[in-house]
Amino acid sequence: MLLSGENIINGYRIERLNHNRLKDMAQLYEAVYDKVLPVYYFVRKYNTAYTKVMYTGFLAYDKNNQPAAYYGVIPCFIQYNHELVLAGQSADTMTHPEHRNKGLFVLLAKFAYDLCRNENIKLVFGFPNQNSLPGLVNKLGWQVTGFLERFTILITTVPLERLALKFEVLNGFYKAYIKHVLKKLVLPQHGIPNSVFNAGSNGVYRSDEYLQYKTYNTTYTIKIGEAIVWFKIQNGFIVGDITGFENDFDNVIQALTRLAKKLGLQKLQFQVSYYTKLYTLLKVYSEPVPAFPIIIKDLGAGVDLKSLAFTFADIDIF
Numbered sequence: 001m002l003l004s005g006e007n008i009i010n011g012y013r014i015e016r017l018n019h020n021r022l023k024d025m026a027q028l029y030e031a032v033y034d035k036v037l038p039v040y041y042f043v044r045k046y047n048t049a050y051t052k053v054m055y056t057g058f059l060a061y062d063k064n065n066q067p068a069a070y071y072g073v074i075p076c077f078i079q080y081n082h083e084l085v086l087a088g089q090s091a092d093t094m095t096h097p098e099h100r101n102k103g104l105f106v107l108l109a110k111f112a113y114d115l116c117r118n119e120n121i122k123l124v125f126g127f128p129n130q131n132s133l134p135g136l137v138n139k140l141g142w143q144v145t146g147f148l149e150r151f152t153i154l155i156t157t158v159p160l161e162r163l164a165l166k167f168e169v170l171n172g173f174y175k176a177y178i179k180h181v182l183k184k185l186v187l188p189q190h191g192i193p194n195s196v197f198n199a200g201s202n203g204v205y206r207s208d209e210y211l212q213y214k215t216y217n218t219t220y221t222i223k224i225g226e227a228i229v230w231f232k233i234q235n236g237f238i239v240g241d242i243t244g245f246e247n248d249f250d251n252v253i254q255a256l257t258r259l260a261k262k263l264g265l266q267k268l269q270f271q272v273s274y275y276t277k278l279y280t281l282l283k284v285y286s287e288p289v290p291a292f293p294i295i296i297k298d299l300g301a302g303v304d305l306k307s308l309a310f311t312f313a314d315i316d317i318f
Contacts, residue, residue, distance in 0.1 A: 160264020
């Protein structure tokens, strides 16, 4: 179903994503989410040159040449039994409010999967919301293999982050305060290796090139004892992943709680797969609840899909 020649389908022009069309991604994102993201954010997010594959997605344009919908995947590598498999994460699925219920989601997805096969992407994975999940499973053949389980530790503190979000005049001061508090703690490295491998699971391979790529979002890496913590500040203290935590986990949690309290963050939060050491240790501190479903579409990898585990650091929004 790869495009060739005339690409007008049901009144929409279908085009593969490329560098010049990233501005249309930003325009569509604003229309869908009522939030402005600069074009350079998408430039960095879709620069997956380290995988040798880029722009594995499609835009639909209406008769006025306005972006109406997008579906695509972001290339990355999965480590499976110590071998690397070229994969892709389904991300930024969007349909303009004026063009919903026109079949664009399924149409663009089928183009994207054919392109993935052509680019030798062997499987795609994702963490969809409840709006996208039925279509992906019932119409496009994805399999639900589990959930990211959310652990939340509530913190009593002055809600500095919440106040900064409510009163714009405080936002700059709060960002400066974050920088001051973290100045002596933040490591020069970007991110950490994937902790799921320590439990014998397979998952996203975080090479140095991948971690450099992931800097399109603002995150921090700090050391606590022997543990290294990768986190972001957004509606709380959100931990993407931790390594080196096995022998001193209680002290790690206590230190993170103190840091979150100092930063004025009212919750410390983790999201991890069930099949991980981190999941087992976190159950002592909080009762997990299902968050994002983990779904996978095998495009010829022939792997045990249930052996794939994830943490919140693997999601494109981290």
